[in-house]
Amino acid sequence: MQKISISDGINLGYINETKFKTNFFKVCFCIDLEREYTTNLSLLSGVLMRASKNYPGISEINNRLDYLYDMNVSCGTYKRGERLFLSYECDFLKNEFLPDASENLLSEALGMFGELIFNPYLVDGGFDKKILDSEKTDLANSIKSLINYKNAYVKEKCIETLCEGEKFSISEQGSLEDIEKIDEKSLYDFYKWLVNSARIEIVFIGEADAEKLAEDFRKILCENTQRAPVEICDTFITGQTKKEVCHKTEKMEVNQGKLALGFKTGVSVTDEDCTAMSLFAEIFGGSPMSKLFMNVREKLSLCYYCRASLDSYKGIMLVLSGIQSKNKDKSFEAIMKELSDIQSGIVSKDEFEAAKLSLINSYKTLDDSPAALSAWYVSRAMCGSNLEVHEVVEKIQGTTLKEVVEVSKKVKLDTVYFLEGDDREEAAE
Amino acid sequence: MAFTLKENKSIGEKYYYSKHKSGLSVYVFPKEMGTSYAAFATKFGSVDCKFKTNGKDVTLPDGVAHFLEHKMFENSDGRDTFELYAKTGASANAYTSNNRTVYLFSAADNIYESLEILLGFVTDPYFSKETIAKEQGIIGQEIRMYDDNPDWQLYSGMLEGMFVNNPVRIDIAGTVESIAEITPETLFDAYNTFYNLDNMVLVVSGRVTPEDVEKVCDKILEYTPAPEKQRIYPDEPKKVNKEFVTRKMPVSMPMFSVGIKDNSCPMTGMELGKKRAAYGILMDMMFSKSAPFYTRLMDDGLIDSGFSFSYEGHETFGYAELSGNSDEPRRVYEEIKKEIEFYKQKGLDRDAFERIKRANFAHLLRMFNSTDDIANEMVSAIFDGLDILDYPEICASVTFDDVTELLHNNFSEFTLSEIYPL
Numbered sequence: 001m002q003k004i005s006i007s008d009g010i011n012l013g014y015i016n017e018t019k020f021k022t023n024f025f026k027v028c029f030c031i032d033l034e035r036e037y038t039t040n041l042s043l044l045s046g047v048l049m050r051a052s053k054n055y056p057g058i059s060e061i062n063n064r065l066d067y068l069y070d071m072n073v074s075c076g077t078y079k080r081g082e083r084l085f086l087s088y089e090c091d092f093l094k095n096e097f098l099p100d101a102s103e104n105l106l107s108e109a110l111g112m113f114g115e116l117i118f119n120p121y122l123v124d125g126g127f128d129k130k131i132l133d134s135e136k137t138d139l140a141n142s143i144k145s146l147i148n149y150k151n152a153y154v155k156e157k158c159i160e161t162l163c164e165g166e167k168f169s170i171s172e173q174g175s176l177e178d179i180e181k182i183d184e185k186s187l188y189d190f191y192k193w194l195v196n197s198a199r200i201e202i203v204f205i206g207e208a209d210a211e212k213l214a215e216d217f218r219k220i221l222c223e224n225t226q227r228a229p230v231e232i233c234d235t236f237i238t239g240q241t242k243k244e245v246c247h248k249t250e251k252m253e254v255n256q257g258k259l260a261l262g263f264k265t266g267v268s269v270t271d272e273d274c275t276a277m278s279l280f281a282e283i284f285g286g287s288p289m290s291k292l293f294m295n296v297r298e299k300l301s302l303c304y305y306c307r308a309s310l311d312s313y314k315g316i317m318l319v320l321s322g323i324q325s326k327n328k329d330k331s332f333e334a335i336m337k338e339l340s341d342i343q344s345g346i347v348s349k350d351e352f353e354a355a356k357l358s359l360i361n362s363y364k365t366l367d368d369s370p371a372a373l374s375a376w377y378v379s380r381a382m383c384g385s386n387l388e389v390h391e392v393v394e395k396i397q398g399t400t401l402k403e404v405v406e407v408s409k410k411v412k413l414d415t416v417y418f419l420e421g422d423d424r425e426e427a428a429e
Numbered sequence: 430m431a432f433t434l435k436e437n438k439s440i441g442e443k444y445y446y447s448k449h450k451s452g453l454s455v456y457v458f459p460k461e462m463g464t465s466y467a468a469f470a471t472k473f474g475s476v477d478c479k480f481k482t483n484g485k486d487v488t489l490p491d492g493v494a495h496f497l498e499h500k501m502f503e504n505s506d507g508r509d510t511f512e513l514y515a516k517t518g519a520s521a522n523a524y525t526s527n528n529r530t531v532y533l534f535s536a537a538d539n540i541y542e543s544l545e546i547l548l549g550f551v552t553d554p555y556f557s558k559e560t561i562a563k564e565q566g567i568i569g570q571e572i573r574m575y576d577d578n579p580d581w582q583l584y585s586g587m588l589e590g591m592f593v594n595n596p597v598r599i600d601i602a603g604t605v606e607s608i609a610e611i612t613p614e615t616l617f618d619a620y621n622t623f624y625n626l627d628n629m630v631l632v633v634s635g636r637v638t639p640e641d642v643e644k645v646c647d648k649i650l651e652y653t654p655a656p657e658k659q660r661i662y663p664d665e666p667k668k669v670n671k672e673f674v675t676r677k678m679p680v681s682m683p684m685f686s687v688g689i690k691d692n693s694c695p696m697t698g699m700e701l702g703k704k705r706a707a708y709g710i711l712m713d714m715m716f717s718k719s720a721p722f723y724t725r726l727m728d729d730g731l732i733d734s735g736f737s738f739s740y741e742g743h744e745t746f747g748y749a750e751l752s753g754n755s756d757e758p759r760r761v762y763e764e765i766k767k768e769i770e771f772y773k774q775k776g777l778d779r780d781a782f783e784r785i786k787r788a789n790f791a792h793l794l795r796m797f798n799s800t801d802d803i804a805n806e807m808v809s810a811i812f813d814g815l816d817i818l819d820y821p822e823i824c825a826s827v828t829f830d831d832v833t834e835l836l837h838n839n840f841s842e843f844t845l846s847e848i849y850p851l
Contacts, residue, residue: 019460020798021440021795022798057724058718062717062718063719064720065788066717068785069787069788070791093791098792134728138733145680145682145735146681147679148579149454149476149683201798253851254577254679255576256573288511289515294511302566303570322570322573323570324570343613350512353516354515354518355707357515358520360518361520364463364538365520365536368464368800370461
């Protein structure tokens with residue numbers, strides 16, 4: 001990746017890639033994760049995609065995107081550790097595939113970015129109230145709909161308790177209470193603060209003249225703003241485990257119970273033993289070759305899925321499984337047994353090698369997805385790391401089983417969240 | 430075996446095809462991507478539940494194709510297929526849809542070793558009473574998971590409302606009760622009828638050569654004579670089964686799925702391909718974000734950004750679906766019907782047609798960004814008598830009159846599936 005500094009707090013990473021039919025870029029506005037920002041950022045990501053000065057409605061914007069050969073434009077928010085991102089992503093056909101050779105979609109794509117982000121549709125020095133109200137309803141629907149997806153719901157509830165008192169427990173979507181406090185003027189003030197103050201990371205994957213691209217982005221990002229970037233959090237907080245494991249049970253009218261186990265790993269992405277921790281999570285529950293899949297599902301037949309997912313930017317790990325409610329204790333014990341097995345060094349050479357191959361495979365295939373690869377680079381930039389994908393692969397290759405067993409001992413259970421349903425009569429046990 | 434090269438120069442894509450001596454159709458798409466992808470598939474899905482094989486009449490319990498997919502991962506030597514893949518690092522999986530079962534892997538390295546595993550385990554059935562009982566527990570939980578998923582309940586309600594007899598209305602996984610009836614004999618009946626290589630395809634996309642793929646086929650695959658088989662599909666009336674299917678679940682707000690029945694089935698080959706392309710263009714013209722409908726319903730607060738639509742069309746069934754969240758599902762349903770009636774009366778917009786056609790052409794090209802999409806789309810295309818390299822030309826051949834005709838002939842049978850909070 002070629003790194004170009006565009007201005008204070010604005011960086012471009014350029015990756016020359018010929019294998020795709022499309023070019024891709026991601027522009028990430030990065031700020032600290034604070035409760036007051038989340039709702040503003042979510043609403044803003046919606047409002048900006050609804051109208052601009054030259055395209056004053058959804059149909060005008062999308063008419064134009066259709067005409068530009070199905071140019072994809074999206075804007076959303078997410079968090080990594082204690083940082084919050086507004087991410088604008090765009091992909092579009094390379095010029096060589098256009099029926100008309102005189103068209104240049106790269107300049108159209110940059111123009112569209114400038115238009116949607118820096119030429120918003122304004123009414124009396126603020127956003128349009130009607131559009132904001134519609135986006136407020138949309139966001140409220142989305143926040144409330146978390147309950148529809150039971151797996152995502154228990155995951156969120158488990159993290160709330162696991163990271164209680166820490167900023168990370170703030171939902172990146174925002175909150176219903178804060179929606180009411182925001183109006184078209186205050187959101188516009190937030191918008192101006194964001195574009196002037198956020199750190200901006202850009203990743204371009206495709207074929208372009210990198211220097212010219214950097215100049216084009218500089219024009220869009222600097223000529224439309226008065227940049228005064230703020231410092232953002234540069235440490236990764238793994239947080240303390242509670243003195244006693246916290247058990248919570250919630251009852252709901254569901255057919256399947258959902259069990260979520262929240263662990264603190266004490267290891268974050270900037271720590272030396274972070275690679276060993278990734279390998280641990282892979283052996284534990286990262287793939288169909290893992291201990292959880294092979295034992296809790298295949299041997300004990302307790303569930304359809306039982307997975308461990310590691311968040312190395314926060315230093316937490318979650319195990320999620322859908323089970324019959326009456327099997328909660330049995331499932332809990334089965335999961336914890338696999339953890340204690342690893343901690344006491346019961347890992348076969350085959351299991352260890354399989355985890356290595358599987359983890360390496362996921363890194364080696366990362367560059368087939370521009371969205372995933374660019375998100376990875378932006379996260380790495382937040383850690384101040386210049387590590388390339390192939391260097392991560394080398395680190396995985398160089399990790400020993402002993403290191404994995406050692407690091408696994410740092411993993412501590414903190415929270416058990418259980419969504420309890422009514423078991424129906426089961427025809428098959 | 431001799432490979433035939435097929436190329437579409439205008440989009441810079443090609444593949445090699447050959448009929449292997451074992452009877453298997455093999456397609457190889459060389460692509461310089463990080464991920465290579467293989468899909469080994471049989472034209473056997475949830476709709477193939479009634480058939481004659483070598484003179485015997487068979488009716489399968491609901492959910493057999495999917496159950497069989499799970500059971501194929503068990504091997505006669507007691508080893509799980511995932512243990513075999515553990516040695517190569519491939520990411521392996523499988524899925525069962527209404528009309529096909531697909532076994533797949535993706536991998537950066539050791540592609541031919543993984544291909545050996547793939548071809549090996551799918552051609553080596555092993556079913557015992559004990560392992561079937563164990564799988565009933567696992568799949569039972571998979572079914573429960575879908576029972577709690579509102580998107581799936583909405584979708585299955587839509588199919589139930591739309592189809593009277595067509596087995597596409599039956600849940601792919603079956604029910605806890607129906608899978609309890611499955612025995613080793615049931616699985617062998619299905620396997621021996623539909624897993625003959627003559628009924629299967631292999632598509633490999635990525636850093637591969639046809640010669641090396643052939644070597645693996647030579648090593649693993651053997652010819653067995655294809656059984657006589659005849660699939661039996663019931664007649665399907667043109668009318669929908671029920672106009673409304675209403676369910677209640679713990680959800681935050683009401684949800685809707687409007688189904689529009691495609692009454693032009695069965696259809697295969699270029700005719701089906703062209704119909705699908707026309708559906709894609711027509712649905713976009715009426716309901717995409719650039720259409721007046723979307724803005725109007727957003728402004729009226731009748732839909733939110735969760736609104737989406739699609740057309741699904743295969744040999745024996747087809748339907749268009751529009752779904753989303755709304756406080757008033759019945760009003761959205763009426764608005765959709767009104768919109769369609771409006772275009773029938775006033776005619777479609779020619780500018781919109783040209784613009785959407787241009788967008789859809791570009792959308793098709795995106796498929797070739799991914800070895801995963803290439804392999805899965807190709808499998809699906811082959812079983813419908815199609816070829817993904819023809820898609821751009823098929824899309825180009827659709828005329829304004831084609832979409833107008835489609836609108837008048839095939840947009841008259843509606844069903845509404847709705848879910849309300851408890």
